[in-house]
Amino acid sequence: MTDSLLAEQAVSDPAARPKRRAAIHWGVYVFLIPTFVLLIVFNYYPFFSAFYHSLYDWDGANTRYVGLENFEKILTDKALAASVPNIAILTIFGVLFALTLPLFAAEAIYNLRLERWRLFYRFMFTIPLVVPWVVTVLVWRFLYDPIDGPINLFLQSIGLVDSTRVWLADPKIAIYAIAMIGGGGTGVGFPFVAGLNLLIYLAGLNSIPTETIDASKLDGATSFQRFRFVDLPLIKGQIRLILILTMITQIQGFQTIILLTRGGPGYSTMVPGMVMYQNAFEFGRMGYASAIGVVLFVIMLILTLFSLNRLRPDEAIEP
Amino acid sequence: MKRCNLQILFVIFAVVVLAGVMEAQDAPVTITIWPNSYTPSRLLPASADVTAPQIQGIDPAIAAYQALHPNVTIEIVTQPGDGARTWLTSQLSGGIAPDITWNQPDWAAEDYRKNWLVPIDSYLEKPNPYVAAGQPGSEKWHDLFEPAIDVWRAADDKLYLVLADQVQVGIYYNKAILDQAGVAEMPATWEELMQAAEKIKTAGFSPFAQSGNNLDQLTWVSGWLTNFYYASKLADYDTSGDGHLSKTEMAQAVKDGKYSFNDEANRARLEEMKRFSTYWQTGALGADGNAANRLFLTGRAGFLITGSWMYSTVVSDPDRTFDFGVMYFPVVDSSTSPLVADGIAPTNKAAGYGSFQYSVTQAAVERGTVDQAFDFLMFLTTPENLSPMITEAGFALPAVKGAESSPSLEPFSESIGYPDAPFQEDDSMFDFEFAQKFLAITSPYFAGDQDLEETVAQLDVELKAAADRVLGG
Numbered sequence: 001m002t003d004s005l006l007a008e009q010a011v012s013d014p015a016a017r018p019k020r021r022a023a024i025h026w027g028v029y030v031f032l033i034p035t036f037v038l039l040i041v042f043n044y045y046p047f048f049s050a051f052y053h054s055l056y057d058w059d060g061a062n063t064r065y066v067g068l069e070n071f072e073k074i075l076t077d078k079a080l081a082a083s084v085p086n087i088a089i090l091t092i093f094g095v096l097f098a099l100t101l102p103l104f105a106a107e108a109i110y111n112l113r114l115e116r117w118r119l120f121y122r123f124m125f126t127i128p129l130v131v132p133w134v135v136t137v138l139v140w141r142f143l144y145d146p147i148d149g150p151i152n153l154f155l156q157s158i159g160l161v162d163s164t165r166v167w168l169a170d171p172k173i174a175i176y177a178i179a180m181i182g183g184g185g186t187g188v189g190f191p192f193v194a195g196l197n198l199l200i201y202l203a204g205l206n207s208i209p210t211e212t213i214d215a216s217k218l219d220g221a222t223s224f225q226r227f228r229f230v231d232l233p234l235i236k237g238q239i240r241l242i243l244i245l246t247m248i249t250q251i252q253g254f255q256t257i258i259l260l261t262r263g264g265p266g267y268s269t270m271v272p273g274m275v276m277y278q279n280a281f282e283f284g285r286m287g288y289a290s291a292i293g294v295v296l297f298v299i300m301l302i303l304t305l306f307s308l309n310r311l312r313p314d315e316a317i318e319p
Numbered sequence: 320m321k322r323c324n325l326q327i328l329f330v331i332f333a334v335v336v337l338a339g340v341m342e343a344q345d346a347p348v349t350i351t352i353w354p355n356s357y358t359p360s361r362l363l364p365a366s367a368d369v370t371a372p373q374i375q376g377i378d379p380a381i382a383a384y385q386a387l388h389p390n391v392t393i394e395i396v397t398q399p400g401d402g403a404r405t406w407l408t409s410q411l412s413g414g415i416a417p418d419i420t421w422n423q424p425d426w427a428a429e430d431y432r433k434n435w436l437v438p439i440d441s442y443l444e445k446p447n448p449y450v451a452a453g454q455p456g457s458e459k460w461h462d463l464f465e466p467a468i469d470v471w472r473a474a475d476d477k478l479y480l481v482l483a484d485q486v487q488v489g490i491y492y493n494k495a496i497l498d499q500a501g502v503a504e505m506p507a508t509w510e511e512l513m514q515a516a517e518k519i520k521t522a523g524f525s526p527f528a529q530s531g532n533n534l535d536q537l538t539w540v541s542g543w544l545t546n547f548y549y550a551s552k553l554a555d556y557d558t559s560g561d562g563h564l565s566k567t568e569m570a571q572a573v574k575d576g577k578y579s580f581n582d583e584a585n586r587a588r589l590e591e592m593k594r595f596s597t598y599w600q601t602g603a604l605g606a607d608g609n610a611a612n613r614l615f616l617t618g619r620a621g622f623l624i625t626g627s628w629m630y631s632t633v634v635s636d637p638d639r640t641f642d643f644g645v646m647y648f649p650v651v652d653s654s655t656s657p658l659v660a661d662g663i664a665p666t667n668k669a670a671g672y673g674s675f676q677y678s679v680t681q682a683a684v685e686r687g688t689v690d691q692a693f694d695f696l697m698f699l700t701t702p703e704n705l706s707p708m709i710t711e712a713g714f715a716l717p718a719v720k721g722a723e724s725s726p727s728l729e730p731f732s733e734s735i736g737y738p739d740a741p742f743q744e745d746d747s748m749f750d751f752e753f754a755q756k757f758l759a760i761t762s763p764y765f766a767g768d769q770d771l772e773e774t775v776a777q778l779d780v781e782l783k784a785a786a787d788r789v790l791g792g
């Protein structure tokens with residue numbers, strides 16, 4: 001029997017259709033196996049391994065069961081204690097910037113009359129996505145240089161000599177200087193309009209039915225009223241997504257810190273991710289670092305569940 | 320017939336044995352090595368710094384060794400960028416480290432406890448087959464080395480580092496700035512150095528270009544001061560009587576209550592460090608090594624404390640428009656503190672640190688390449704093979720008898736001849752964790768955000784924890 005005949009039979013015989021579909025699907029799923037293998041090796045295995053090793057004194061070579069001792073140590077770890085207010089500051093700033101400025105930019109672009117201008121601005125805000133993040137951090141390091149940095153030179157040039165600062169070297173302001181870069185992770189710094197967040201907001205705004213917009217206009221809603229009572233409720237899903245992603249990025253991030261300050265001066269820019277990294281790879285206390293990782297995971301899980309619960313997207317606008 | 324059979328059997332036996340011997344001799348062996356500073360430039364990413372020296376590094380020695388041993392292939396492993404400690408830890412814990420790896424003495428002191436490194440002592444007792452008969456090393460490889468190789472004996476009384484060269488740190492100075500500031504003579508004491516710094520500051524320059532966000536310069540100075548403030552305590556701590564304080568001896572001194580940051584000497588030392596910090600450039604606590612180097616090279620700081628490895632860079636840097644010189648750390652005496660006796664001799668503060676400091680790893684044991692790895696190291700450490708490497712690179716002096724040194728490193732050669740500093744620096748005295756805590760706790764003190772009492776209290780907590788780790792490990 002030829003393939004074409006089989007195909008004809010499959011079309012004509014409803015009972016044969018699922019079989020045929022299953023055969024096609026299995027072929028597709030085979031191609032997913034490498035992805036799953038990599039996911040298991042690089043994501044799932046380390047994830048479950050961290051839970052297991054958090055109960056052990058593990059230095060990378062030797063393991064000894066210690067029960068909850070690692071978690072008890074967390075409570076008395078000075079570096080970790082110092083990192084809590086720092087990560088709170090970075091997360092608050094990060095969330096604030098991620099939720100507001102990209103949204104305002106998206107609204108502004110969404111409301112442009114001419115499509116070509118919309119495309120132009122979307123393009124301009126998206127370009128920074130292709131700039132390597134390390135380059136951005138190194139640019140900020142140059143900007144913050146207390147002697148040759150453009151920020152201090154500008155302040156001096158306009159007579160604000162007293163406002164110049166040693167931005168990354170002053171324990172009182174270093175954490176805020178990090179916040180302006182976008183936090184400890186790979187966040188987006190000043191002017192805080194992250195390309196990805198902007199695109200997510202724009203996608204949300206574009207999905208609002210034109211009938212809804214037209215109806216609000218007919219009802220005489222001003223631009224602000226439409227933003228407040230139509231757009232915002234209908235992009236709650238996007239807001240929630242950005243909120244959760246930002247919180248996770250901020251809480252687990254330390255890449256900027258390791259490049260710029262390594263947590264110093266003192267512990268003034270220390271963050272939990274950096275404490276975890278130092279313990280794992282510099283102090284050889286991988287069991288303890290695993291315990292820190294587990295605690296961070298639990299905190300992120302709680303915050304995520306809280307956000308999911310509190311920010312349910314509206315299905316429709318109530319009349 | 321019987322005789323014929325025997326002959327055939329003998330021939331077969333001889334062929335089998337001969338084949339076995341030939342196979343053993345010619346079995347291909349691959350040795351991997353991470354040479355770090357001696358990595359040939361051809362294997363490194365192109366540097367934006369056009370003055371960076373282009374070196375052949377270990378390449379010629381590898382070619383010569385492979386010519387002698389056609390069955391051996393030496394592969395150079397490069398470490399991807401910054402974070403050498405993280406990279407090496409991952410490689411060692413994963414069992415995939417190179418057979419021979421560059422290693423820091425402090426890292427080795429922690430990693431041998433995890434059985435990641437092979438002790439070198441038994442190999443040091445063997446003859447080096449590449450040394451001519453009658454020359455140092457021909458009977459015992461150990462005889463080939465300068466005494467510095469014994470500095471980093473681990474707590475188990477074994478050595479884990481083959482140290483064939485030595486780096487040194489010194490104080491680079493800008494002659495033009497010193498002239499402008501009226502510093503007519505080079506400081507002979509620490510006190511005179513501080514007075515010179517004050518004059519430079521008054522003249523409108525940064526006295527010291529300091530990288531305050533890492534431990535290097537901070538602990539080079541703090542360790543120098545320790546050797547003067549604590550000189551009288553050496554006999555109390557040195558239970559082995561070898562004139563050198565190991566991590567174990569210092570940890571025991573802490574446990575016995577003989578060494579604390581609340582000691583009069585340590586309090587005075589911290590205050591002197593704070594005084595020193597007042598001569599750093601603005602924002603030094605946030606500056607890294609590159610920022611400090613650039614400040615000095617662009618003629619805006621009088622002094623830069625750095626190592627012999629920077630010498631060729633300073634010589635060839637296009638931004639430098641001034642003459643410079645290098646001096647060793649000046650002695651501390653009673654003019655700085657009544658707690659310091661006069662007449663304490665200077666010591667070699669970098670003894671035991673080099674660029675050629677290699678360990679053989681446990682991974683080599685598992686691959687069955689340990690003997691070959693040591694054989695290659697024996698070959699590398701002969702004066703004939705080592706001299707071209709270190710003279711070409713120009714950042715270290717030899718720690719092998721009979722090896723030649725780059726003439727440009729003459730300013731560092733005298734201090735290398737001093738006796739080894741008995742006290743290690745604060746970042747090497749215990750472990751890396753204490754080192755990081757030392758930096759984190761002292762930075763706010765230097766910034767003026769934390770008083771001496773709080774600093775001493777915090778340091779003592781970490782000191783006791785570090786002593787427990789060293790003794791309990």
